Amino acid sequence: MTLQIAARTTGSPIINLSVFFAFVIITLFVVYKATNRNSTTSDYYAAGSAFTGVQNGIALSGDFLSAASFLGISGAIAVHGYDGFLYSVGWLVAWLVALLLVGERLRNTGRFTVGDVMAYRMKQRPVRAAAANSTLVITFFYMLAQMAGAGGLIALLLNVHSKGGQALIITGVGLVMVFYVLVGGMKGTTWVQIIKAGLLLICVTFMSVFLLGKFGFSFSAILDQAAQNSSLGADLLNPGGWYGENSMTKLDFVSLSLSLVLGISSLPHVLMRFYTVPDAKEARRSVVWCSWSMFIFYLSILIVGYGATALVGSDRIVSAPGGENSAAPLLAFEIGGAMLLGVVSAVAFATILAVVAGLTLAASASFAHDVYANVIRNGKADPRSEIRVARLTALVIGLMAILGGIVTNGQNVAFLVSLALALAASANLPTILYTLFWRRFNTTGTLWSIYGGLGSGLILIIFSPAISGSSTSIIKGVDFHWFPLTNPGLVSIPLSFLCGFLGTVLSKDSSDRKKQAEMEVRSLTGIGSKA
Amino acid sequence: MNKSVRPPASLPSERATGPGFTDRGADIGEPDFEAIQQSPEFKLLRKRLLWFIFPMSAFFLCWYMTFVLFSAYDHEFMSRKLFGAVNTGTVFGLLQFVSTMAIVLTYRRFARKKLDPQVDTVHELAGVGKE
Numbered sequence: 001m002t003l004q005i006a007a008r009t010t011g012s013p014i015i016n017l018s019v020f021f022a023f024v025i026i027t028l029f030v031v032y033k034a035t036n037r038n039s040t041t042s043d044y045y046a047a048g049s050a051f052t053g054v055q056n057g058i059a060l061s062g063d064f065l066s067a068a069s070f071l072g073i074s075g076a077i078a079v080h081g082y083d084g085f086l087y088s089v090g091w092l093v094a095w096l097v098a099l100l101l102v103g104e105r106l107r108n109t110g111r112f113t114v115g116d117v118m119a120y121r122m123k124q125r126p127v128r129a130a131a132a133n134s135t136l137v138i139t140f141f142y143m144l145a146q147m148a149g150a151g152g153l154i155a156l157l158l159n160v161h162s163k164g165g166q167a168l169i170i171t172g173v174g175l176v177m178v179f180y181v182l183v184g185g186m187k188g189t190t191w192v193q194i195i196k197a198g199l200l201l202i203c204v205t206f207m208s209v210f211l212l213g214k215f216g217f218s219f220s221a222i223l224d225q226a227a228q229n230s231s232l233g234a235d236l237l238n239p240g241g242w243y244g245e246n247s248m249t250k251l252d253f254v255s256l257s258l259s260l261v262l263g264i265s266s267l268p269h270v271l272m273r274f275y276t277v278p279d280a281k282e283a284r285r286s287v288v289w290c291s292w293s294m295f296i297f298y299l300s301i302l303i304v305g306y307g308a309t310a311l312v313g314s315d316r317i318v319s320a321p322g323g324e325n326s327a328a329p330l331l332a333f334e335i336g337g338a339m340l341l342g343v344v345s346a347v348a349f350a351t352i353l354a355v356v357a358g359l360t361l362a363a364s365a366s367f368a369h370d371v372y373a374n375v376i377r378n379g380k381a382d383p384r385s386e387i388r389v390a391r392l393t394a395l396v397i398g399l400m401a402i403l404g405g406i407v408t409n410g411q412n413v414a415f416l417v418s419l420a421l422a423l424a425a426s427a428n429l430p431t432i433l434y435t436l437f438w439r440r441f442n443t444t445g446t447l448w449s450i451y452g453g454l455g456s457g458l459i460l461i462i463f464s465p466a467i468s469g470s471s472t473s474i475i476k477g478v479d480f481h482w483f484p485l486t487n488p489g490l491v492s493i494p495l496s497f498l499c500g501f502l503g504t505v506l507s508k509d510s511s512d513r514k515k516q517a518e519m520e521v522r523s524l525t526g527i528g529s530k531a
Numbered sequence: 532m533n534k535s536v537r538p539p540a541s542l543p544s545e546r547a548t549g550p551g552f553t554d555r556g557a558d559i560g561e562p563d564f565e566a567i568q569q570s571p572e573f574k575l576l577r578k579r580l581l582w583f584i585f586p587m588s589a590f591f592l593c594w595y596m597t598f599v600l601f602s603a604y605d606h607e608f609m610s611r612k613l614f615g616a617v618n619t620g621t622v623f624g625l626l627q628f629v630s631t632m633a634i635v636l637t638y639r640r641f642a643r644k645k646l647d648p649q650v651d652t653v654h655e656l657a658g659v660g661k662e
Contacts, residue, residue, distance in 0.1 A: 086602050089624050096634055101584060223621075227616065237616060261595055291632065295632055437581070521653075525573070525654060527567070527657050
């Protein structure tokens with residue numbers, strides 16, 4: 001019976017693989033064509049700022065149409081119903097932070113990294129080092145979560161069940177990813193993201209329109225059918241299926257929501273995308289396009305999720321290899337046979353590749369541009385050597401990602417995504433907002449808010465039930481947790497804002513008036529940003 | 532000192548009030564940011580921007596957290612059926628989708644009508660002009 005389900009889940013691994021290989025070959029070709037020159041730092045980190053707002057907007061959404069959101073959220077809606085939907089809303093709303101507060105101002109002030117903006121009017125070396133620390137930690141956790149999912153996905157999509165075989169495939173995928181980054185730089189990575197996001201959007205839109213048609217264009221009919229086929233019954237459509245267990249899980253969900261809505265637009269690899277467009281107006285267009293694409297995607301996912309329960313049934317989804325994650329592939333097989341399943345599987349697989357490539361690029365840029373060029377070389381590094389360091393870092397990070405993916409394969413590391421979001425929201429967002437909009441903000445305040453947010457987030461997660469003391473913890477057998485929530489955001493985000501404020505008010509150093517004027521004028525008008 | 536480096540002053544820098552924007556502290560031909568910052572044109576731009584983005588951000592955060600808190604703590608209200616199998620919670624969630632896009636489009640319109648022209652004005656004053 002299980003064998004039969006497994007076979008039905010994966011359809012034909014040969015079709016899955018060949019669609020995936022077609023994707024790799026096409027994207028490699030595009031990467032190769034797109035990168036006629038990749039010699040300057042601006043080409044490598046920011047694609048020469050030559051992308052249009054539309055292209056960058058789709059690439060931006062591609063960063064979030066990850067395997068985790070495509071398979072994870074559709075599965076969460078299929079199995080947990082309303083609470084999965086609740087989770088998906090945050091991913092859309094979060095873009096308002098980028099649109100209103102961060103995006104355009106960031107484009108105008110920085111060049112390549114988050115550190116550019118944070119250190120703009122502060123003492124360069126300590127702030128750059130702090131910014132690089134937060135970027136590397138956040139990116140590392142986010143990447144580990146993506147790579148750890150790869151193993152499960154391979155089992156699900158390619159029917160490879162031995163750990164050795166999975167390790168081999170993770171290595172292969174990792175090497176292709178490193179190749180994209182080394183050869184393509186930001187331009188190649190962006191094109192991969194655009195192609196993937198386009199494919200994924202077409203897939204989910206097709207599936208949801210098909211489902212709606214099948215149920216006579218009545219959303220209510222899908223919900224009814226889903227409730228009948230779910231083990232939760234009518235409760236599928238009501239809140240509480242996932243987070244409603246007790247008051248702590250509810251509070252945990254509030255904390256997660258806060259991290260989600262404030263964290264997404266503070267992730268380093270997302271912020272870096274704003275540098276790939278020529279000016280603030282294009283940065284604004286990027287977010288508008290990205291919002292539309294997320295809007296369509298998450299509406300479709302809502303239908304796909306409930307549709308999977310309606311047509312496949314939650315029992316079959318949960319017992320399939322890959323569990324919840326198999327909802328979308330199972331549904332694809334149900335409505336489009338092995339071919340559609342092949343396309344969906346390949347696209348899901350390609351998302352890991354594309355997202356990890358973006359993360360690798362962000363981390364290598366932060367290390368080469370902030371740490372090497374500005375902290376070690378004091379801002380006097382030759383651009384050629386800076387790129388060499390960036391490529392070398394990308395290689396090291398790529399190998400670490402492969403190793404991390406193999407080691408964490410099969411571990412429950414889903415909390416790492418929410419942790420990365422909480423850390424981004426607490427280490428980056430307060431600092432960026434203060435430095436853009438608060439004239440008095442100074443170096444001490446910057447350091448306090450970065451390290452305050454990063455440190456408190458890390459400490460709280462170590463002593464949370466995600467690490468020890470509950471049935472799903474990483475470390476079993478010992479219990480040293482005292483912080484009741486798995487997501488630290490509810491505490492660490494306000495704490496970081498407070499640290500930034502106190503650091504500024506209590507320290508004696510005053511902010512650099514001249515630099516502050518320059519930054520404020522530049523961030524609002526773009527004067528000087530083209531130089 | 533090296534006025535020749537600077538862009539041609541097709542700007543009303545002759546006006547009596549306020550310092551000329553490119554005449555001071557600009558030894559590498561850079562605009563005088565402090566003077567721009569103090570100019571009424573820039574102050575107007577800043578005021579317009581801040582008065583839009585902060586209230587709007589506060590609004591969407593409160594609206595989103597209301598949705599989250601209701602979903603987490605008032606199951607009875609969110610489970611009430613409105614039509615067919617669709618309950619309050621689902622409608623509430625879909626309203627978040629709608630409100631988000633409404634804010635995106637409102638901001639785009641506001642930026643086009645109120646911010647971009649003012650940015651151009653400041654650019655002209657600073658003698659940078661449009662590219």
